[in-house]
Amino acid sequence: MKSVIKTLSEKLRSGQITSVELTEKYIEAIKRVNPVINAYVHETFEEARRDAEYADRLIKEGKGTPLTGIPFTLKDNIATDGELTTCCSKILEGFRPYYDATVWKKLKEQGAVLLGKTNMDEFAMGSTSETSVYGAPLNPRNTARVTGGSSGGVAAAVCADIAAYGLGSDTGGSIRQPASFCGIVGFKPTYGAVSRYGLIAYGSSLDQIGPMTHSVTDAALVYDAIKGEDCADQTSAPVHMGPTALNGDVRGIKIGVAKEFFDGINPQIKGAIDAAIEQYKNAGAEVVEVSIPALKLALPVYYIIACAEASSNLGRYDGIRYGYRAANYSSVDDMITKTRTEGFGREVKKRIMLGTYVLSSGYFDAYYKKACLIRKRVESQLAECFEKCDVLFAPTAPVTAFPLGYSGGNALETYLSDVCTVPVNIAGLPAIALPCGKDKDGLPIGMQIIGKKFDDERVLDIAYFAEKSKLCELEDVEGGVRL
Amino acid sequence: MAISEKEIKTLARLARLEFSEEETKKFVPEFEEIINFADSINQQVEGDTASIREVTTRIATWDELREDEVKPSLPSEKITSNVHSDNGYFAVRRVVK
Amino acid sequence: MKYQLVSGLETHVELATATKIFCGCTTAFGGAPNTRCCPVCTGQPGALPILNKRVVEFAIRAGLATHCTINTTTHLDRKNYCYPDLPKAYQISQFDKPLCEHGYVELESGKRIGITRIHIEEDAGKLVHESGFTFIDYNRGGVPLIEIVSEPDISSPEEAREYVEKLQLIMRYIGVSDCKMQEGSMRCDVNISLMPVGSTKFGTRTEIKNMNSLSYIEKAMAYEYSRQAEILDNGGEVVQATMRYDEHTGETSVMRTKEDAQDYRYFPEPDILTVVIPEEKVEEIRASLPELPTDKLKRYVNELRINPANAQLLYKYKAVCDFVEKAISLGAGVKNTVNLTVGTLYSKLETEDDKERFNLPVTAEEMAKLVKLADEGKINITLAQKTLSKMAEEGKPVSAYISESDLAGVDEGELEGICKKAVESNPQAVADFKAGKEKAIFALYGFIKKATQGKADIKKADAILRQLIMK
The missing domain is CATH 1.10.10.410 (Arc Repressor Mutant, subunit A)
Known part of the structure; x- marks a missing residue:
């Protein structure tokens, strides 16, 4: 793992390259690489050039931050004033918000350079990014494989280095799982640590924006730039506002290992994580066994709650105020039904239907209400774990990147692949996914380090040990910028 | 848990979605699969479900609520910038054949 | 009368806050279409609601003024239904934990109409159907409302009217709403069922939606009573339904029956945190409540010895009461103050709205000066009336009309x-x-x-x- 942001930032500050020049390099790389991997769905090159000029001014005036002048990408569900924001859905075709997401506003002020919006599962509903209306992005490490999802476009763009970093969103693993499939770092902060304002909602009580980067150092730099309470998001919370200190000193830390996380996972993945834990042990960490009996239930609970919230959140796409509108209809009500029927893809419709079902009278108590109760149980069992350890180590996914097209015929199996990531969202915890090896097909294996609420900086610091000790070095993918 | 085609229709109406006969037939088993999966929580939970809204998120204090101070609104051209509008109104033709 | 009328009201009251319930847009009435809007109140993707503190405060005021208990741990819920005037396809409201519960409003007769609950929610936008188009304006969208739900304690159209009038009066007194039915800042849904006199088992009820005038409420209830009575007389059964009232024909008609009833799929609003209201805050609000209308009326008659007819005329307008009480506190005699107000000033305050706001350029200080001259016999009552009349028209002080030399004259x-x-x-x-x-x-x-x-x-x-x- 190398800090791309630090490298670029030093070059910019020392005058070896300007942001305008750097941006052109990225634009050129996108034009070359993107037709193959389909990471970007909306390019914002004009915006990027303006951003770069502003960044160069900031640097000249000595007002730069580590992110000033560095080109990056946003997932297509994060609102950008005047630029297409479509959630990779037909129903939001042509939609240009007239407001900025708080995270983009913060980055823009620091002179970050927005290259474009990246591919994703439609409305972030999926684990492979194949439900995108623009077609799936391809995994740069093996283009016959999926990138994972739903933030697959960001993962592919960062992996191929046609973005220095990106922001994704994570409702049930959508940052961490594609990061692992593509062999990069993905960090999901504590629920509330980063503002959700401008993030187009999927499951509001689970959604969280976070960085997807080449390294832990980069993840910490980006996290520092976007974190903090926001008066436009009441669920955001105050957090420590200084820079995250990374020492990578793991002496005396207690690593919790819950066997429930390892049930039924690919043995190669288990092997890679065991090996990583060994290295932490060698550096002075202690391993404690913990148990989370309710963990298995987290997955159905996640699907019930996420879909319930989604069925409500997606009610607003009615063709009246934005996006797609059906061409022929017999009444306003019929227009709404036709717009939605034509505008949403299969997976989205399925989840809306499931959410409608679990909230409908007669089923509410058996599904939604009970799911909320179990959610509490999962949360409290995880909290109990953290009385015995500082962080939990777990796989990111029970499998490595699926072949393209595989999930279409294996819906439930694909759902099950979220088993290791959803408990974190259910409990609102911070977790980082980072590469820890490769399987026999050469596909990256990811591991997760999960912390307790608002222990984001600790999680980053413990993950930094892996970077510092070169625990796992994956080779660069050909074709990107790679300065 | 078995789901009837009629139930699918009712849900679809609530969700403002339409499925053709053929789509519904195809959808029923898929939907049942996911419902049965969701149902797995029901085989394993005992205890009360009375108070569901305890601390999964923070609790807000009185001072965190927004003060009642007017902020400028946006011009209607912005508000309606993404669709057809008429004199500042969002406008939907009632019938289009 | 063969059947007993059983009725409960759901009253929506628009709160007089400066901003909407979840964003900083103004709540001012009117405005060109979609000019009082932002991403939040037009349901733009990614926008999030931020709860207005004053909305909670006003709802608590309303609850305390109607003798409710306050749920100090409260949250909001989503009520899901699809309609073009509702930009998010859900209304943020309260379902299982309303802010206020278990109160009452007392009628003149001493009968108490129970208040089941008072909760906060957002208003919808406005639709205009014209020349083949539906036009939508979201200026009203997100304006804060409280919904006051009564127990089925109302047994006649007259009682319903009095109950609504009392609510209006209370809300105006405590300053949470102007309750103007004609402008839609107060509107009622009326539930009605009939049961044989002497029975205790309620019949099947119907609900008449969106009543925006007191006389329509009375007329609609009377009509619905006879409609249901006729069905029962003929051995039929009343069908549970939502009705609308046609003010031109004076008849009610069915909007929808139970079969196509909505399934609102309520669930807790995840974008807004549960709020814990400190007990001290509730007590602070309680302490800040003014004297309530019923108490004022009693005090006027029993303590100030104002004759009941005049007391009735005064207590309906808090601004007038404030004026009268201040003049009295400055030494003006009760009798002359009241008579001059009701006699002379009321003829200048032509509309309800004028009385509501005491829309006259006469200060309590000047009123007190004038009344004291009359009290002391320095001027007779006719001159006092004439002078006051001029003061009300011209806004000048007493001294402009009556000089020292006049008095000594x-x-x-x-x-x-x-x-x-x-x-x-x-x-x-x-x-x-x-x-x-x-x-x-x-x-x-x-x-x-x-x-x-x-x-x-x-x-x-x-x-x-x-x-x-x-x-």
């Missing part, structure tokens, strides 16, 4: 002289009076008033006149 000696002249120039009246016609003395009063331009104290003049005549 008719001293005892001068008055005696004038009285003598009056007796001398009206022999017939004097003779009549002597013969026992009491009223004959009025002619002498008239002479004196004319001679002194109304400045003479008639009481004093009367005493002098009687002395002169009886000499």
